[in-house]
Structure formats: structure tokens, C-alpha cells
Amino acid sequence: MKKAPLIAAAIVVVMLAAFPFLSPEVYYLSFMFSVFMYVILASSWNLIGGYAGYLSFGHAAFFGIGAFATAKMAALFELPPVLTILAAIPAGAIAALVAIVIGYPCLKIRGPYFAVVTLCFAFVVDLAVKNIEWLGGAEGIWMRIMDVQEKLSRSIMYEVMLILMVATLAVAWWVGRSRLGAGLRAVRADEEVAETMAIPTANIKIQAFVLSAFFPGVAGGLFAYYLTYIHPDVVFSINISILIVLMAMFGGGGTWLGPIIGAVILTMVNEGLSTFARAEIARIIYGTLFIVVTIFMPDGILHFFLKRNRGR
């Protein structure tokens, strides 16, 4: 592995970690928090959606499961702040467990059918949580807030989410260069051929799916604690599922860097639009963006610029 990219990445991480110490406004901390969150979501989605070409349109389900599991654990055991943050890890494990149960039958179906079944899965989970009183039902769950100044609590959450992002990206990097990644790419290129080449397709698809559910689950837990109140409509929204897909595809699915670029750009665009335009107009512009990207950059932004440079 070349040294230069590693050093560059390390410098970026250190700079990001140092950012809260410059005592920026809370707004920027919150903004960066959501950028990190979407980078995590898009990059983990990319493991199954990008590398293997299995488009999950229900990834918000894992995010939401993580969020509700964390909130429920915090309420059940009356956890103090530090433990609540750590509870996001078992919550991610719960999301991963659900991914095994769901992935086993669902990963047998391909193409658009897989997209639809995952979309349905997200709806089912959302409706189920809303109708189960024990999980807070349609009213949602409140959590204890951190007993410190707002800026400090925001900075803590910022750093925690940054750590999770680095972990996710490290795993995504590793997957991209491992046998697992090569196998997933083979599945995407041609599943039948991959199978005849003795690649254990069913096995590696499950592995990728579970990994791609775990990190969103943990991120959901952190997000829940960050909001201190969660409601099914917020964390299970179909818009989150679709946004994850778009960010990854927009940046360039199946690459390591693509989802990062996509998540950063789209979060910024989203933020900018919602600040400067009315909600409806902002969403119309947002929708137009999807269209422009699919028509002019069908392989994502990354490929678009790489191809251009190669052309010269």
C-alpha cells in the first residue's frame, strides 16, 4: 500500500478531531455531525449495494433499529451518558442480527426484487415499532440529556461520531482490498460465473450485508442520543433509505471514495438548500439534482471526473 494516501487520510482525521477545540459555533458541530453520520451510512451501504450490486432500499431500518435499541436500553437500565454512548455498540449488534435473519432469505432474490423486498422490510419494521407500546409506540422515547453545557455535549458527540466514521471507513477500505471485496465484485459482475468459480456467494453476501447493517445501527444509536428524543417517523423515514442510496450512487458506487464524496456533497447541498429556500422549492431542486446526475453522470461523480482526466 502506498504511504501517501494513508498519511493524507491521517492528517485529515487529526484536523477533523482538532476542530471542536477551536470552539466553533454549535451549528458547525451539528452540521459536521450529520456529515459524518451520512458518510457512515453511505459507506456501509456501499458494502452490499456498491460492491455486490445488491441495492438495499431499506437501510434506514438498521439505522432505526440501532436508534430504538439504544434508547430502550438507556431507559430500561437507566444508563448514565457514557454507557448510553457505549450502548450504541450492542444496538449495532442487534441491527446486525436482524440483518442475518432478513438477509438469509432476501439475499437469494436479485435485482429490482431485492430492492423492493428491502423497501418493504423498512416499512414493516417502521409500522411494527409504531404499533408496539413497549418500544414507545407512536409517541417515541425520550432520553436523559447529558448534564453538561450544550457546546461540550455537542463536541463529545462530534468526536464519538468521528471515531465511528473512521472505523467504518477503515473496514470499508479493508473490504475493498480483501478477498471478500473481490468476491463481492465478482457477484456484481456475474453471480452465476462467480458461483462456478467456487466463490461462496451466499456466504459473502451475508457477510457484507451484516457489516453494512452494523455500522448504521451504531450510528442510529448515537443519533438517538444526540437528539435525546426519537420517533419512528424520524429514524425509519423512507427518505433516509433513499438518501443513502443516492449518496453512494451519486459519489460512485463500488468505490471507497465515492460514497464519502457523495455524502459530503449531498449533505452540504441539503443543508444549503434548507437554509436558503423554502422547503418545497429546496426539495424540487434536490429532485432535479437526481435527474441531472443520472443523465449526465450515470456512474457517479468520481467516475465522471476520472474519465475526464483520462481523456486529456
Place this chain on the structure above:
Amino acid sequence: MDAVLVIQSLISGIMIGMVYALLSVGFSLTWGVMHVIHISHAAFGLLGAYLAYSLLTIYGIDPVVSAAASAPLLFILACGVYRLLIKPVTKAKEVIVASMILTFGLAIILENIMALIWKADPRIMTPAYASGALILGPFYFQHPHLVGFALSIAGIAAVYFFLKKTYTGMAVRAAWQQPEAAQLYGVNLYRISMITFALAVSTAGAGGISLALLNSFEPHSHNLWLIYLFLVVIVGGVGDIVGTALAGLIIGTITGLSMAFLPFQWVNLVTFGFLMVFLIFRPHGLFKQGA
């Protein structure tokens, strides 16, 4: 459980199932013939419903008349959408993925244009006969429901007739079954795709109006409608008109019955759960053998 109530829910279920079938026919065709998954299909249906709603409230025009009038309008609009947006996508490497993302963007645009024009409040279609009902023994049927049901039967029959009897319709079927062979026999695939897409969108408009006669609607209703589209099309088999109509009835029956026996909020849960199980065991539809 009261037998009358069960039968009543069953009949309402069948009626709404037929409406879902009309809404789904076009979705099934664009998917089958063009390999385009048209996510904004339901949003176009909703647009039809809103147009009919405005015509009704401002000029007092009956929704059935609007359904007939909006069909050519949506047809022309859809031809434009096809030329500008869908055609470039059909040349992409992965048509299905690209089309899903592009039309999802289109759905967002349509939804928010509708939210701007008609505001986010839920609406109900109230034609002159809205309060009337047909009473048959212990059962009663609200007039708007009957009209919506009749409209969807007429719509599906029209599509079926078009595909089976007209020259263009046969070309559409040929393009679906054997695109290369159809081209050899002089079928212009580009024109056929445009006609299929535009026809699909105009049936979506009629379907949206029918559905609006049965249920209330708001700018984001198309998301839920979309799930039913997938449900009906996948159970019926992609591209199969008769299958779609039957699937509509089956799904209507299931929702109808679950409405009689379950609290309201569990109905959708049952429906989506059914779709998931169905997809896992019979992804190519109920009426087809294998892939």
C-alpha cells in the same frame, strides 16, 4: 365476528383492489416492456387526482369526465417526459437502477409541486353524489366508491383491448416478448416505448382519480400507493395485464379481510409482510412458472 361486516369489508377490499389494479397496469407495462421502474408513476396518478379535484371544486366537473379529459393531457406530458428524461436513461448500463433513481427524483419534484399548488392538507373528492349510497339488503355501497370501481374496470378493459386488438398494442406486446424479433418485423422500438410510457402515465391518472374517489389523499400519498403498485405488479407478474388485474383483486381481498379482523394500523403491516414473504418464495409472480 358479524358475517355481514366480513362480507362488507371483503367487497370494499375487492373494489379498492380493482382500483389498485388500474393504477398498476401502466407500472407493470413500463417495467415489462421498457425495463424502466417508474417510481414517479404513483405521483403522476396523484397529479391526475389533484387535477380532477380542482376541476371539481372550481368548475364542478365530474371526476369521471376529468378522467377522460386528463388522459390525453397526461399522455402528451408523458411524451415530453419520455423524450427529455426516460430515453437517455434507457441507454444507461444498468437501466433499472438508473431509472429508479431518476424517477425517484421526478417523484420528489412532482410531490413538492403538488404541495406548493394544493398545500399539504389531506383532500377528499366530493362529487355531487358523494353522500349517496346504494343499499342492497344488509350491505351498502357509497356512490363514489361504485364510480371509482366502475372507472377502474373500464380503464383496465380499455388497456386490455388496446393491447390485444389494436395494431400498436400488438407491437407493444411484441416489443415486450422479443424486442429484437419485433425490430426485424419493422416495429420502431423508440416509438413503441414512448407510447407505452405515455399510455402508462395516462392510466395512472385515471387510477389516481379512481383511488381519490375511495380514499383521501395528500401530496405524499404516492409513497404508500407506490408500495401497493409493487405489491400488485409483483404478485401479478411483471408485464402481465390479466395477472395484474387478478393480483389487484387478491390483494384487495387480503386488505379487506385484514380490515375486518385487525385494528386499522396493522392492515398495512400485514400487506407489506405478505409482499415480503411473497417476494421470497415467488418473485416472478403467482401465475408464472420459473424465470
